[in-house]
Amino acid sequence: MRGMSPRNSFAEARRTRDRIVERSVALASLEGLEGLTIGRLAADLGISKSGLLGHFGSKEALQLAALERASAIFTASVWEPAADARPGLTRLRAVCERWITYLERERAVFPGGCLFTTVAVEFDGREGPVREAIARLFSMWRRRLVVDLRIAVRAGELPRDTDPRQLAFELIGLYMGLNQAIQLFGDRRAPARTRRALDRLLA
Amino acid sequence: MRGMSPRNSFAEARRTRDRIVERSVALASLEGLEGLTIGRLAADLGISKSGLLGHFGSKEALQLAALERASAIFTASVWEPAADARPGLTRLRAVCERWITYLERERAVFPGGCLFTTVAVEFDGREGPVREAIARLFSMWRRRLVVDLRIAVRAGELPRDTDPRQLAFELIGLYMGLNQAIQLFGDRRAPARTRRALDRLLA
DNA sequence: TTAACTTCCGATCGATCGGTCGCTATAGTC
DNA sequence: GACTATAGCGACCGATCGATCGGAAGTTAA
Numbered sequence: 001m002r003g004m005s006p007r008n009s010f011a012e013a014r015r016t017r018d019r020i021v022e023r024s025v026a027l028a029s030l031e032g033l034e035g036l037t038i039g040r041l042a043a044d045l046g047i048s049k050s051g052l053l054g055h056f057g058s059k060e061a062l063q064l065a066a067l068e069r070a071s072a073i074f075t076a077s078v079w080e081p082a083a084d085a086r087p088g089l090t091r092l093r094a095v096c097e098r099w100i101t102y103l104e105r106e107r108a109v110f111p112g113g114c115l116f117t118t119v120a121v122e123f124d125g126r127e128g129p130v131r132e133a134i135a136r137l138f139s140m141w142r143r144r145l146v147v148d149l150r151i152a153v154r155a156g157e158l159p160r161d162t163d164p165r166q167l168a169f170e171l172i173g174l175y176m177g178l179n180q181a182i183q184l185f186g187d188r189r190a191p192a193r194t195r196r197a198l199d200r201l202l203a
Numbered sequence: 204m205r206g207m208s209p210r211n212s213f214a215e216a217r218r219t220r221d222r223i224v225e226r227s228v229a230l231a232s233l234e235g236l237e238g239l240t241i242g243r244l245a246a247d248l249g250i251s252k253s254g255l256l257g258h259f260g261s262k263e264a265l266q267l268a269a270l271e272r273a274s275a276i277f278t279a280s281v282w283e284p285a286a287d288a289r290p291g292l293t294r295l296r297a298v299c300e301r302w303i304t305y306l307e308r309e310r311a312v313f314p315g316g317c318l319f320t321t322v323a324v325e326f327d328g329r330e331g332p333v334r335e336a337i338a339r340l341f342s343m344w345r346r347r348l349v350v351d352l353r354i355a356v357r358a359g360e361l362p363r364d365t366d367p368r369q370l371a372f373e374l375i376g377l378y379m380g381l382n383q384a385i386q387l388f389g390d391r392r393a394p395a396r397t398r399r400a401l402d403r404l405l406a
Numbered sequence: 407t408t409a410a411c412t413t414c415c416g417a418t419c420g421a422t423c424g425g426t427c428g429c430t431a432t433a434g435t436c
Numbered sequence: 437g438a439c440t441a442t443a444g445c446g447a448c449c450g451a452t453c454g455a456t457c458g459g460a461a462g463t464t465a466a
Binding site for chain 4: 425
């Protein structure tokens with residue numbers, strides 16, 4: 001509430017902050033974390049620039065907060081639902097399927113497509129905390145893929161000569177291609193293609 | 204030359220324009236086509252903003268010129284050297300290998316990595332001529348891949364049940380993964396991984 | 407009731423954005 | 437040599453950028 005209504009309490013301040021971060025995630029998926037500007041974001045939320053920036057201190061801190069929030073959404077959508085599955089190929093397949101539907105359907109949260117791909121491409125030629133943060137995220141996810149791939153190989157669910165890191169590399173490329181097909185071409189057959197490629201990779 | 208030296212002739216004006224576009228390509232691969240700004244570009248080249256913009260009329264025209272130039276470089280590096288190879292699997296393999304070395308080595312021209320990936324991600328959530336241009340480029344390249352894949356299938360160089368569009372989709376994802384591995388992680392094993400994945404895809 | 411604290415706003419900052427204007431110096435044309 | 441066309445410059449435009457500041461409004465704890 002604004003205007004004549006009472007100001008936010010401390011608890012509501014946190015909700016304001018959450019609102020800002022949530023909107024930042026959506027806008028950044030469209031325009032990137034640099035294309036996201038304080039002025040437009042504040043106008044979009046109906047608050048002042050200074051009131052907005054007061055929650056973070058700097059644009060970079062806001063960018064990091066948005067990235068962290070997006071990471072939490074991604075984890076909740078992709079990794080957590082598969083956490084209880086049997087480690088190895090079973091859990092890996094569950095994660096991969098979640099990953100596809102995440103790219104396919106989370107358009108309400110990320111209208112401009114996977115924020116991580118956007119940010120990775122945007123910051124891979126720069127230096128600083130944001131670049132480090134996005135690199136850390138991708139490293140972590142790749143490591144998790146490798147873990148389950150290794151388990152699957154040891155359990156005989158994948159050919160003995162499978163290189164887990166090789167396969168993880170190919171999986172990530174597959175998802176980047178899927179994201180582009182959806183965002184740039186609106187290709188509705190892309191998810192099916194990804195599943196088909198996955199079946200072949202994990203056969 | 205500036206200052207006391209003679210002004211550019213008409214022919215030299217074209218060279219000035221080329222210099223601007225060439226520098227734009229390099230800077231845009233680092234910062235994107237939106238992150239590219241007239242002021243910094245002009246300062247970088249040692250000319251005035253108005254003198255620079257006079258060659259194009261608008262930033263968008265400059266962006267399109269840079270994209271066109273990058274496309275010419277890519278075509279000369281990847282497609283033309285393989286143009287005379289035998290259509291089908293032979294030519295396809297030549298193109299794929301060129302594509303890898305292009306991502307691996309063209310860092311003098313594209314210090315920030317593949318400009319097309321950058322632009323595609325940057326503009327996939329927007330509208331306008333730049334988005335249409337980048338989409339057209341990717342469509343064209345994918346179509347060319349499909350053509351050779353189809354020839355290869357008909358010639359029996361690939362399994363009869365191969366879906367050319369499916370394979371082209373996987374190839375493009377592979378290259379996006381390669382570009383990220385190089386730019387974000389400096390992974391020197393990524394080209395070898397890409398070749399290995401290629402061998403399996405085109406076996 | 408008061409004092410300390412916090413949220414948020416309005417005003418403002420210097421810098422930079424893309425873009426326009428009139429001008430000068432030169433090149434090409436006759 | 438006169439005339440026209442053009443490349444490039446310097447000054448400037450309104451808008452917006454990220455960021456800072458002091459103060460108003462409100463909450464919390466004493």
